[in-house]
Amino acid sequence: MDHLLPAEILEADRAFPGALAACADVDALLRLKGAYVGREGSHAARLMDLLKAAPKEQKRDLGAAINGLKQQWEEGLKARQADLEAVKRSRNDLASRWDPTLPPPVPARGALHPLNRLMDRLVEVFRPLGFHVEEGPEVETEAHNFDGLNIPEDHPAKASSDTFYLAAHPELLLRTHTSPVQVRTLLRVAPDLEKLGGIRFLAPGRVYRKDEIDPTHSPMFHQVEGMLVGHDIGMQHLKGTLEYALRALFGPHTEIRLRPSYFPFVEPGCEVDVSCPLCDAKGCRVCKGSGWVEILGAGLLHPNVLRYAGIDPEEWSGWAFGMGVERMAMMLSQTPDLRLFFENDQRFLKAMGGLD
Amino acid sequence: MWIERKALAAEVPAAAGLDTRQLCELLAALGFPVDGVASREGTEVLDVDITANRGDAMSHRGMAREVAAKLQQPLAPLAPPPVTEGAPKIPVRLESPACPLYATALLSLGKGATPPEVQSFLRALEASAKGLPAVDASNELLLRYGHPTHAFDTDRIQGAVSVRWATAGEKLVTLDGVARTLTALDLVIADEAGPIAMAGVMGGDGTKVTEATRRVLLESAWFDPKTVRATARRHSLHTDASHRFGRGADPAMATVARNLLVERLQAWAGATLEGAWTAGVLPAPAGSVILAEALLSRVAGEALPLGEAAEALQRLGCGVEARREALAVQPPSWRHDLTIPEDLAEEVLRLRGYEAIQSVLPPLEGPPQPLAPGYLQRQALARRLAHLGFHQTVTYGFISPEADAAFAAPDNAPEGRTLVNPLGQEYSMMRGTLLSSLRAAAEQNLRQGAREIRLFEIAPTYVSGPRGPVEGFTLGLAWGGTVGGEDYLSPARSVREADLSGMARDLGLAAVPEIRSLSEGLFGFEVPVSALPQAGARIIPAFRPFSRFPSVERDLSLLVDLGQSHDALVAVMRAALPEETLQDLRCVDVFRHKSLPEGRQAWLMRLRFQADRTLVGTEVDGWMASALAAAEGLGARLRA
Numbered sequence: 001m002d003h004l005l006p007a008e009i010l011e012a013d014r015a016f017p018g019a020l021a022a023c024a025d026v027d028a029l030l031r032l033k034g035a036y037v038g039r040e041g042s043h044a045a046r047l048m049d050l051l052k053a054a055p056k057e058q059k060r061d062l063g064a065a066i067n068g069l070k071q072q073w074e075e076g077l078k079a080r081q082a083d084l085e086a087v088k089r090s091r092n093d094l095a096s097r098w099d100p101t102l103p104p105p106v107p108a109r110g111a112l113h114p115l116n117r118l119m120d121r122l123v124e125v126f127r128p129l130g131f132h133v134e135e136g137p138e139v140e141t142e143a144h145n146f147d148g149l150n151i152p153e154d155h156p157a158k159a160s161s162d163t164f165y166l167a168a169h170p171e172l173l174l175r176t177h178t179s180p181v182q183v184r185t186l187l188r189v190a191p192d193l194e195k196l197g198g199i200r201f202l203a204p205g206r207v208y209r210k211d212e213i214d215p216t217h218s219p220m221f222h223q224v225e226g227m228l229v230g231h232d233i234g235m236q237h238l239k240g241t242l243e244y245a246l247r248a249l250f251g252p253h254t255e256i257r258l259r260p261s262y263f264p265f266v267e268p269g270c271e272v273d274v275s276c277p278l279c280d281a282k283g284c285r286v287c288k289g290s291g292w293v294e295i296l297g298a299g300l301l302h303p304n305v306l307r308y309a310g311i312d313p314e315e316w317s318g319w320a321f322g323m324g325v326e327r328m329a330m331m332l333s334q335t336p337d338l339r340l341f342f343e344n345d346q347r348f349l350k351a352m353g354g355l356d
Numbered sequence: 357m358w359i360e361r362k363a364l365a366a367e368v369p370a371a372a373g374l375d376t377r378q379l380c381e382l383l384a385a386l387g388f389p390v391d392g393v394a395s396r397e398g399t400e401v402l403d404v405d406i407t408a409n410r411g412d413a414m415s416h417r418g419m420a421r422e423v424a425a426k427l428q429q430p431l432a433p434l435a436p437p438p439v440t441e442g443a444p445k446i447p448v449r450l451e452s453p454a455c456p457l458y459a460t461a462l463l464s465l466g467k468g469a470t471p472p473e474v475q476s477f478l479r480a481l482e483a484s485a486k487g488l489p490a491v492d493a494s495n496e497l498l499l500r501y502g503h504p505t506h507a508f509d510t511d512r513i514q515g516a517v518s519v520r521w522a523t524a525g526e527k528l529v530t531l532d533g534v535a536r537t538l539t540a541l542d543l544v545i546a547d548e549a550g551p552i553a554m555a556g557v558m559g560g561d562g563t564k565v566t567e568a569t570r571r572v573l574l575e576s577a578w579f580d581p582k583t584v585r586a587t588a589r590r591h592s593l594h595t596d597a598s599h600r601f602g603r604g605a606d607p608a609m610a611t612v613a614r615n616l617l618v619e620r621l622q623a624w625a626g627a628t629l630e631g632a633w634t635a636g637v638l639p640a641p642a643g644s645v646i647l648a649e650a651l652l653s654r655v656a657g658e659a660l661p662l663g664e665a666a667e668a669l670q671r672l673g674c675g676v677e678a679r680r681e682a683l684a685v686q687p688p689s690w691r692h693d694l695t696i697p698e699d700l701a702e703e704v705l706r707l708r709g710y711e712a713i714q715s716v717l718p719p720l721e722g723p724p725q726p727l728a729p730g731y732l733q734r735q736a737l738a739r740r741l742a743h744l745g746f747h748q749t750v751t752y753g754f755i756s757p758e759a760d761a762a763f764a765a766p767d768n769a770p771e772g773r774t775l776v777n778p779l780g781q782e783y784s785m786m787r788g789t790l791l792s793s794l795r796a797a798a799e800q801n802l803r804q805g806a807r808e809i810r811l812f813e814i815a816p817t818y819v820s821g822p823r824g825p826v827e828g829f830t831l832g833l834a835w836g837g838t839v840g841g842e843d844y845l846s847p848a849r850s851v852r853e854a855d856l857s858g859m860a861r862d863l864g865l866a867a868v869p870e871i872r873s874l875s876e877g878l879f880g881f882e883v884p885v886s887a888l889p890q891a892g893a894r895i896i897p898a899f900r901p902f903s904r905f906p907s908v909e910r911d912l913s914l915l916v917d918l919g920q921s922h923d924a925l926v927a928v929m930r931a932a933l934p935e936e937t938l939q940d941l942r943c944v945d946v947f948r949h950k951s952l953p954e955g956r957q958a959w960l961m962r963l964r965f966q967a968d969r970t971l972v973g974t975e976v977d978g979w980m981a982s983a984l985a986a987a988e989g990l991g992a993r994l995r996a
């Protein structure tokens with residue numbers, strides 16, 4: 001029957017499967033559809049014109065041939081359109097689908113300073129024992145920083161080589177320890193001590209000593225002071241409290257050890273060691289193989305400290321301790337250089353301070 | 357101080373049976389931690405930490421006393437051959453109560469040298485051996501027995517010797533070759549030509565013993581600790597002698613040490629004793645201290661029998677007399693630190709071992725006190741800022757005057773906050789601002805490649821006052837760099853001042869503080885913490901009714917002048933609207949473009965109304981018209 005059809009139509013029919021496959025999207029397919037089976041100017045339209053002009057005896061056969069072609073083309077187009085639409089739908093689906101592995105917007109995250117975090121933790125540890133927080137100024141009087149603490153008039157710590165003094169106010173200095181908070185607090189509560197039933201508090205804060213800045217020294221650092229005044233307070237109460245607190249801090253298996261030492265404001269005085277929390281007292285670099293790390297200084301309040309505040313040492317007694325926050329932070333974190341705590345690099349702060 | 361094992365064992369033979377670790381633990385338990393162990397001169401030396409109150413322990417004999425008391429073992433006897441005293445060969449006058457006792461001797465030196473084992477002992481303890489027997493023997497005695505002595509070249513002393521206060525301005529060249537100008541508070545040994553030694557601190561260069569010395573005058577005295585400390589500090593001259601006299605030497609050792617020194621010079625240098633004599637007398641011992649049983653039990657936390665305490669104190673050299681429920685204790689001449697009953701209680705516990713102290717929680721005698729609101733406020737503030745993405749910094753309280761002047765209030769006088777002895781000019785002023793410190797930390801972070809920097813500090817700042825700097829806790833905040841751009845939804849943009857004012861509002865500040873430009877793209881503000889709202893006294897605030905009817909939101913696009921103040925526009929619009937119904941009125945978008953009339957910008961104002969009823973469209977239309985009319989009063993126009 002093909003002899004009835006013009007050569008270009010036969011050529012177009014041969015090209016049809018290739019053209020169909022070449023359609024990348026529905027638009028291209030619609031253009032192809034127009035060219036083959038469109039109402040005007042298409043191959044099909046031309047065949048219809050041919051049919052109209054054909055001699056009567058050929059019409060039947062020609063018509064059949066034309067219909068065959070058209071039907072074949074239309075089916076091909078329809079199938080291909082369905083395929084292309086399915087592809088498009090699935091692309092749309094993908095486009096609208098959320099990829100949970102794509103990095104999402106994350107709220108900004110800051111950090112508390114590790115030293116503050118450690119001080120907060122210490123307060124938390126002592127809180128259940130009824131300790132509250134007392135604070136005092138960093139610019140202190142010589143009386144509060146030294147005299148009220150039974151530190152002799154000619155003590156070397158008073159020298160301008162050790163302690164910073166204010167130029168316009170020779171009696172004022174930068175406190176060298178948090179102990180003046182003891183003096184201030186005792187002076188304040190002395191008249192009500194009986195009514196209060198004694199006093200127990202922590203005094204966290206910043207202190208200053210005239211040390212050059214190096215990996216283990218800083219002219220400003222932090223201390224946490226603890227103090228308790230009550231009736232019949234002895235060394236057993238100091239030991240009991242510190243054992244409780246250091247176990248809360250380092251774990252229930254922690255052991256503590258008291259060694260005699262000397263501070264002018266306590267008598268008896270002691271250094272307190274804790275079983276090395278880094279190696280479980282097995283011996284490591286931090287505890288120099290001894291299994292113990294020195295953690296704080298403490299003792300029973302010297303009667304002169306109570307007397308200075310107007311408290312009768314015959315009736316009242318107490319204890320105090322003081323610990324270096326940086327020292328403990330460095331020990332716990334293995335931070336190699338003290339200066340990192342004052343550099344305030346965000347990477348350090350984020351890693352070391354974090355959030356609770 | 358360095359302690360040599362064999363020399364220690366020579367004083368307390370029982371120490372020879374301890375290995376190094378046992379000895380270190382024993383010393384630590386007595387209050388003398390060992391900082392290190394070294395091997396020198398074929399012997400082992402321990403670096404023993406001795407607290408400032410224990411001048412008596414600063415020698416091998418002193419350390420041995422402690423070990424002997426703890427181990428309950430005897431000390432080796434200390435009995436130098438007696439030296440017969442006679443009339444003074446050179447008169448010695450004691451003119452100050454700061455030197456009550458001065459034992460001396462005059463010897464002519466023969467031939468001889470310091471024995472090698474003594475030189476080795478000195479070197480092991482990091483004391484140099486001079487090869488001069490008089491000098492080496494004095495050093496050896498000091499390290500072994502703790503009593504400083506001195507030898508003068510007798511032939512260079514002019515006339516009589518006196519121990520007296522210096523006259524202000526008097527000069528002395530000390531052994532270290534430094535010319536020192538003395539004050540009237542310095543105690544000196546003087547001859548008739550002037551000072552020849554700083555008492556208890558250092559000898560003079562002019563009378564020092566040399567190779568050429570033929571005759572020596574020995575000094576073994578007792579000087580007042582306070583006087584020696586003051587002179588050592590005044591002249592920044594801290595010596596082995598000043599450390600021991602300054603902490604309190606044993607007056608009873610003065611004669612013994614003199615005799616030991618005589619003995620050594622006779623043995624080592626073939627010296628001949630020409631005469632020995634003593635000026636002054638032993639200072640009167642301090643009175644006895646009463647240790648009551650009740651105090652001892654209170655400190656110890658348990659009933660300790662007084663007999664046990666007495667025995668312990670006697671082991672330490674105390675004279676003890678039993679009284680009714682108490683002990684009268686006479687401390688030994690070398691223990692100047694035992695002055696109150698608590699000191700004695702400590703000694704009893706120390707010998708018993710602190711490990712024997714029980715562990716007891718102190719009973720509560722009154723109600724616990726709450727944490728102070730100011731403290732809680734700062735804790736909460738820090739946590740909140742950390743959760744908002746800010747990093748808490750800790751910076752020094754002192755900064756340079758320039759850094760301070762950059763941000764501190766102009767009326768905050770720098771003079772009142774300046775340190776007299778700062779570490780350096782950059783640390784010389786108690787800061788009136790946190791912003792300089794935050795700026796430095798932020799810039800350092802940005803230099804290190806930080807993309808965004810968010811820092812805050814809560815610390816005191818200082819305001820000069822008539823009686824000194826007044827400190828108050830301040831919050832400082834710095835924010836800079838680029839926000840966003842780190843994920844597919846948040847566009848990148850620079851931090852702007854508005855970000856900081858938003859943060860200030862979020863913190864509840866009634867008035868937005870001045871937002872300071874710290875450097876390119878870095879902004880900050882600081883406020884007193886007291887300006888921030890504190891948690892109310894009520895756990896939950898009082899209930900305030902709120903409407904459950906739907907609110908109506910309308911936008912109004914206005915053309916306003918470029919200089920238009922938002923607050924002013926909002927104020928006039930609010931005034932034209934029913935106060936109880938208008939819930940919110942604000943600009944939610946700003947559009948500036950050359951397509952707009954020159955000098956104008958477009959603001960999209962959003963109004964939200966709500967009442968205790970459903971609002972009708974026409975009444976809202978009326979309010980919008982009023983709002984527009986009010987805005988037009990300020991020159992605004994409806995944007996077409």
